[in-house]
Amino acid sequence: MLKIGVLALQGSVREHIQQIQKVGCVAVAVKSTEDLKGLNGLILPGGESTAIRKLLDQNNLLEPIRTLAKEGMPVFGTCAGLILLAGKVVGCESPHLGLMDVVVERNSYGRQVDSFEVELSIKNIGRNIPAVFIRAPHIVSVGQNVEILATFDNRIVLARDRHFLGCSFHPELTEDVRIIKYFVDMIQQFNHTSLAKLDGI
Numbered sequence: 001m002l003k004i005g006v007l008a009l010q011g012s013v014r015e016h017i018q019q020i021q022k023v024g025c026v027a028v029a030v031k032s033t034e035d036l037k038g039l040n041g042l043i044l045p046g047g048e049s050t051a052i053r054k055l056l057d058q059n060n061l062l063e064p065i066r067t068l069a070k071e072g073m074p075v076f077g078t079c080a081g082l083i084l085l086a087g088k089v090v091g092c093e094s095p096h097l098g099l100m101d102v103v104v105e106r107n108s109y110g111r112q113v114d115s116f117e118v119e120l121s122i123k124n125i126g127r128n129i130p131a132v133f134i135r136a137p138h139i140v141s142v143g144q145n146v147e148i149l150a151t152f153d154n155r156i157v158l159a160r161d162r163h164f165l166g167c168s169f170h171p172e173l174t175e176d177v178r179i180i181k182y183f184v185d186m187i188q189q190f191n192h193t194s195l196a197k198l199d200g201i
Contacts, residue, residue, distance in 0.1 A: 002187055005030040005039040007065075009055035011047020011080060015172035019180045033064045041074040041187040044081030046134065046170050049106070052080055053096050062097065069099050074163040074190055076183045082166040083137055090140060100164040101143030108138040108155065108168070117174075122150040122158060125182050131157070131169040138168050163190050 001024070006016045008029035020027035020043075028035055030042065042065065044052075056062040069075050077085035077100075084096040086104040109116075115134040121127045131152070139156035142148060150158035157168035158179075163186060171179040 001026050002040045002184065003028055003038055004184075004187070005035060005042045007042065007044050007052070007056075007061075007081075009059065009061075010052050011045040012078075012170060012172055013045055015170075016043050016045050016078075019172050019177055022177050023181055023184055025184060030061070032059060033061060036061075036064055036068060039068075039073065041076065041183065042069075043183075044075065044077040044084050045172070046079030046081060049080040049083040049096070052084060056084075056096075066097050066099065069097070069164070072163060072190055074165070074183065074187045075099065076165040076167070076186075078167045078172065079134065079136055079170055082139070082168060085164055085166050086139075087143075100159075100161045100166050101146050102156075102159060102161065102166060103140040103142075104137050104166075105140050106137045107135050109133050109136045118152060120150045120152060120157070122179070123147070124149065125178050129171075129178055130174040130176050131171065132173040133169050136168045139166065160186075 003026045004020045005028045006013050008031050017027040085100040086102050087098050088103045090105040117132045119128045120131045122129050146159050146161040148156050148159050159166050
């Protein structure tokens with residue numbers, strides 16, 4: 001059975017864990033490097049990207065996650081998680097994890113009070129998929145090998161770069177599990193476990 005971690009420092013952790021369990025996988029709340037052992041994939045949840053970055057540094061998780069991801073562990077970032085994944089963030093001198101070949105702009109859809117839900121058609125996943133936008137970023141541009149999976153209002157809101165998946169919205173705040181199933185398929189495709197690779201981090 002696949003083990004999928006959820007970075008559990010801040011943000012919508014519980015909702016992601018529930019979705020992982022709904023699709024028949026084991027969910028692990030990741031708060032330390034020890035929690036990374038044996039994971040087949042990792043989700044970086046929505047929340048506040050600056051706060052999550054500070055907590056990543058405080059818990060010495062940034063470099064271990066970056067190392068495992070570069071070695072092949074699939075990572076899925078939603079909302080703030082997308083910002084953490086991005087190779088470049090508009091207005092920031094340097095990226096956080098810098099793993100995904102995309103440029104991201106923060107707070108593209110207004111403040112918290114401007115939150116909304118729409119239905120999207122997503123390439124390789126399906127139609128009428130509910131998407132909740134809360135202070136959401138969007139993907140400004142993508143690298144040559146990045147696949148655009150969904151757009152909204154002429155902005156890229158879901159994309160895949162090899163074993164990285166980045167999402168502007170919050171799929172975990174709906175009952176629809178098709179996006180998490182897509183991530184599980186990605187994990188199975190790469191058939192990666194971080195158990196042996198964590199040694200020495």
